[in-house]
Amino acid sequence: MLGLCLGLAGTLWAHVPTDHFTLAWNHSIEKIRWEEDYNITPQGLVLTEARVEGTGAGMDIPDDAYLKNGSWHYRPKLPILPKLRLGRTPEAGDFDICFAQHSGEVQCQRMSHWIGAPNKQDAAVELWSCDSPP
Template identity: 65%
Template sequence: MIGLCLGLAGTVWAQVPTPAFTLAWTHTIEQVRWEEDYRVRPEGLVLGEARVKGSGAGMEIPHGAELREGSWHYQRQLPPLQPLRLGRTPEAGDYQLCFNQRCQSMSTWLGPPQARQPAVELWSCELAPYSAS
């Protein structure tokens, strides 16, 4: 079964058994929420729709975005991302992974962001089989 791996430089720190997820975060300066929907495919993470609640410093609303229910909705055409590299530091707060209609801090799987490990990568991977002891 394919799922989502979290780690760095090909080293798996955690696995999440989901075929799709939303990556969400709050912009550190403007305090505006961003969300990006991804599908987990063998060739990588495929970005679908993205949403942002507003604009500000370094966060212009993309051309063609539509305002619906208080958020700007848009799509970008990108090749599958394998891996998706994210900066993750204590100063910036943490990302949320949302799937199965529930959001959880990335800390749930990785522990809190730490200055000595300022990045994380997400990629599609074959999940290790579950074994009951």
């Protein structure tokens, strides 16, 4: 089964057993929530939809976005991502990873649940598609 791997420089730190997830965070300056939905495929991560609750520094809303339930929704036009590299520092806060449990309920957990708190030594993390570990 495919899942989401988290690590850096090819070293696996954690495996999240899901084939679809939402990556969410608060903008470090504006404190506005961003969410991105991804499907996990053998080729990589496919960004299917993004949402942002407002605008601010470096946060332009795409022309084709629509407002629904207090967030701007849009579909980014990106190729399949073999890896997604994220900056992760104590000052910026942490990311949330949300995915459906076997019961169908969506659960969100801080990335720190999987790989520990953000720190200055490992100021980045990579996400990629991978098979479940043995």
